[in-house]
Structures are given as C-alpha cells and as structure tokens.
Amino acid sequence: MSKSTETGLAELQDLEPSLEEFRASVVEGLSGPEKTLPCKFLYDRHGSRLFDDICNLPEYYPTRTERQILERYAHDIADIVGSKARLVEFGSGAGIKIRLLLKALDRPAAYLPVDISREHLVAASADLAKMFSDLCIAPVCADYTAPFALPELSGVTWDATAGFFPGSTIGNFTRAEAVGFLTGTRALLGSGAVMIVGVDLVKDVDVLRAAYDDGAGVTANFNLNLLRRINRELGGTFELGRFHHEARWNAKLERIEMHLVSLCEQEVIVGTKRFGFSEGEAIHTENSHKYSVEGFRALARDAGWEPLEVWMDERKLFSVHALRTS
Ligand SMILES: C[S@@+](CC[C@H](N)C(=O)[O-])C[C@H]1O[C@@H](n2cnc3c(N)ncnc32)[C@H](O)[C@@H]1O
Incomplete structure (x- = not known):
C-alpha cells in the first residue's frame, strides 16, 4: 500500500x-x-454528479432524513462500532455521511470507501483526506455485487471492523439479492463485524x-x-x-x-x-x-446477521440499522 x-x-x-x-x-x-x-x-462521472444534485432536491427526503438520524445518533452508533475501527463503506459516493461517523468514533483506524464510479471516488477520497489527515484512507473502485478483496493496510492495526451502507442503496437489490449481498459482506468483513445500513421505509406513494x-x-x-x-x-x-x-x-x-x-x-x-x-x-x-423495520430485520437474519439497534426519524420515513455477525 x-x-x-x-x-x-x-x-x-x-x-x-x-x-x-x-x-x-x-x-x-x-x-x-x-x-x-x-x-x-x-454512475459514471456525470451520473454521480447528478445523483449528488438529487440529494439536495426538496422532494428527495432520504438523504436529509438519513443525515439527521446519523447526526442525532452518531455517538450511539460509535459505541456499537467500537474504538480503533476499520470502516468499509459500500457505495460511498461523495463521502458526506461518513464524516458524521468519523467525527463521533473513538480513534478510527482506517476508512475503505468502495464505489464503482472511479473519478468520483478519487475526488471524494482526496476531499476526505484533507479533512481527516491522520486517517488511513484506502479507496477501492469495484463492483460490490461481485467478489473482491479488501486491500492490505500495512502498518495499520485495528480492534474492530464495521461496514457502512447508507443511502438505502440496499433497496436497489431484490430481497434475494440483498440477502446474497449481506451474506457476502459477512465473509468480507469477518467475524465480530458490525454493519450499519440505511433502509428506506414504506410510506405514502x-x-x-x-x-x-x-x-x-x-x-x-x-x-x-x-x-x-x-x-x-x-x-x-x-x-x-x-x-x-x-x-x-x-x-x-x-x-x-x-x-x-x-x-x-x-x-x-x-x-x-x-x-x-x-x-x-x-x-x-x-x-x-422499501421495507418495514421488521421486514428488514428478518432479511438481515436470513443473511446471518443479528439485528441490534434501529434508529428512525420522528416521521418514520427512514431507518438506520445496526447488525452484528451472529
Ligand atoms: C444511491 S447512491 C448512494 C451514495 C451515498 N452512499 C449516499 O448515501 O448518498 C449509490 C452509490 O453506490 C455506488 N454503486 C452503485 N452500484 C454499485 C456497485 N454495484 N458497486 C459499487 N458501487 C456501486 C454508486 O456509484 C453511488 O455512489
């Protein structure tokens, strides 16, 4: 490295x-x-920029609602993740939400953003490196629907591993695909890992x-x-x-x-x-x-994860789940 x-x-x-x-x-x-x-x-370079514009639209409630949840419960999430964690983010995009967690975590050891959109990933990683200059940041451009290995982090040690999958991107999968993806991340992250997943909820059509x-x-x-x-x-x-x-x-x-x-x-x-x-x-x-809270917890169990906490906004538009490998 x-x-x-x-x-x-x-x-x-x-x-x-x-x-x-x-x-x-x-x-x-x-x-x-x-x-x-x-x-x-x-998600090519232009598509990623357009998605960032979508996140700021008044109609697009998921981004601002998930950010509010992450802001409010960042310290509870940090407690579950643990000290000196290696964080792997799937579909990291502009890398905005991870900043909320990085600020709350106790001495995070490394951050590995994984995204298919290469130029956007490179730019977002460089921005983050300026903000968190002591943090080891190891970006991976990959399609996370196919098997891939995480990079070796020479000279870096960690006491915990956590996956982060915000944006309700998990909703892009069918239920069976989501179970397959979460089963794969269990193997990738290793035993004892925690997974923090943003999941959009069923609501008014x-x-x-x-x-x-x-x-x-x-x-x-x-x-x-x-x-x-x-x-x-x-x-x-x-x-x-x-x-x-x-x-x-x-x-x-x-x-x-x-x-x-x-x-x-x-x-x-x-x-x-x-x-x-x-x-x-x-x-x-x-x-x-879109899921109900119980519907998503059942899906996580089917993939071998034990559901821990779930956090929501007051209007129950969006949910953030903490899972642990069982
Ligand atoms: C809905 S956006 C969410 C972005 C960001 N995580 C957020 O919460 O605002 C999905 C992100 O996942 C990435 N992505 C989509 N499919 C992917 C795949 N198969 N492998 C890796 N990254 C993927 C996209 O490039 C994009 O950055």
Whole structure:
C-alpha cells in the first residue's frame, strides 16, 4: 500500500468493471423480452454528479432524513462500532455521511470507501483526506455485487471492523439479492463485524413517486444519462428526446421502479447490434425497494446477521440499522 506523505490517503485499488463488461451487460439487458439495464451503470462521472444534485432536491427526503438520524445518533452508533475501527463503506459516493461517523468514533483506524464510479471516488477520497489527515484512507473502485478483496493496510492495526451502507442503496437489490449481498459482506468483513445500513421505509406513494420524479427533472436527467453513457462509451445511437423517464410504484413488490419509455417506434444501434422499440416499450433501469423495520430485520437474519439497534426519524420515513455477525 503506497501512501501520500502529507495525508493517510493510499493509492486507489482499481477493479473498475471493463468496457467489455459494460457492453456485455447492455447487450444482454436490451436483448431480453423485457428490456433492462443494470442500475450500477447509472454512475459514471456525470451520473454521480447528478445523483449528488438529487440529494439536495426538496422532494428527495432520504438523504436529509438519513443525515439527521446519523447526526442525532452518531455517538450511539460509535459505541456499537467500537474504538480503533476499520470502516468499509459500500457505495460511498461523495463521502458526506461518513464524516458524521468519523467525527463521533473513538480513534478510527482506517476508512475503505468502495464505489464503482472511479473519478468520483478519487475526488471524494482526496476531499476526505484533507479533512481527516491522520486517517488511513484506502479507496477501492469495484463492483460490490461481485467478489473482491479488501486491500492490505500495512502498518495499520485495528480492534474492530464495521461496514457502512447508507443511502438505502440496499433497496436497489431484490430481497434475494440483498440477502446474497449481506451474506457476502459477512465473509468480507469477518467475524465480530458490525454493519450499519440505511433502509428506506414504506410510506405514502405520492411522497415516494415525487422523490423519484422531481419537478426540476434532475432524476429524469440522471436516468437518461445512462443512454448518453451508452452512446459515448459503446457507440450507441440513442436519441434522448425519444425516451421519457418514468417512476412507477410496484405495490406487490413494494418498490419504486425507474423506467425509460420509448416515445415512438424506433430502432437503436449499440456497436454492431440493433434493438427495436415499440411505442411505449420501457427499459427498466432501477429498483428501490422499501421495507418495514421488521421486514428488514428478518432479511438481515436470513443473511446471518443479528439485528441490534434501529434508529428512525420522528416521521418514520427512514431507518438506520445496526447488525452484528451472529
Ligand atoms: C444511491 S447512491 C448512494 C451514495 C451515498 N452512499 C449516499 O448515501 O448518498 C449509490 C452509490 O453506490 C455506488 N454503486 C452503485 N452500484 C454499485 C456497485 N454495484 N458497486 C459499487 N458501487 C456501486 C454508486 O456509484 C453511488 O455512489
């Protein structure tokens, strides 16, 4: 592990998915009877910036509500995590929420942000290194849905390990995928580890729909950016004006779905492949599952985690769970 001399920032461990993986996922997703694209590819440099803008929208209650919970209960969370902890954050994004925990923790030993969006991760890690100059920060660019190893931290010792998975990003998985992910993190973090997970709660459908289809059109732009990325990186011919962003509530599966709906009959080329669209045909780009507190605790148990505490805001919009390996 090579480190900057002025801060504890280590060199990036770069396991970014290749262009070939991106191409194969897009071709596979657009070839099925119901067209889909994996939501992890929404996050290129531009997509990550758009997501940061979403976090500041009045309709997008999850970010500000989770921050309030983390601010209010940071010391309770720090007590559960323990002193001299090695922290691994999954989908760390702009690295804002971790600051609340780092300030409350007793002598944190190391912070390992894991994110698929490489440039955003590098910039966020550099910002954090300026604020916490004594902390060992070891960024990992990786797809956390595939197995990966954490970097060795030479010269660093720790007494506890904690995972941090805020933003209700766990809601992007189906229930079965979420159980698989949490089972994998148990193995990655090791026995005795704690996991702090932000989970969005089931609520009024109009509040949910507005959060994923804001008045300023930022979420629409975020969703459409995936087509822009395919055009740029894979030689696609999507005309963005011919697709429309839609946020749908799937009551049976208790999730918001984001779709890109074709406004006309059309054909799109990606590299050497042609894909036909009928008018009204949709590409399903993201799921955001919503849970009850008990529903999520049962899911965590199915993945081998023992639920400890749960913290919520007064309106019970959002929850933050502490889990321990059982
Ligand atoms: C909903 S945002 C949440 C960002 C931040 N944690 C927060 O709470 O505001 C999801 C984050 O996870 C990252 N991400 C999404 N899918 C990923 C994957 N499969 N592997 C690694 N990172 C991923 C995105 O780049 C993004 O930073």
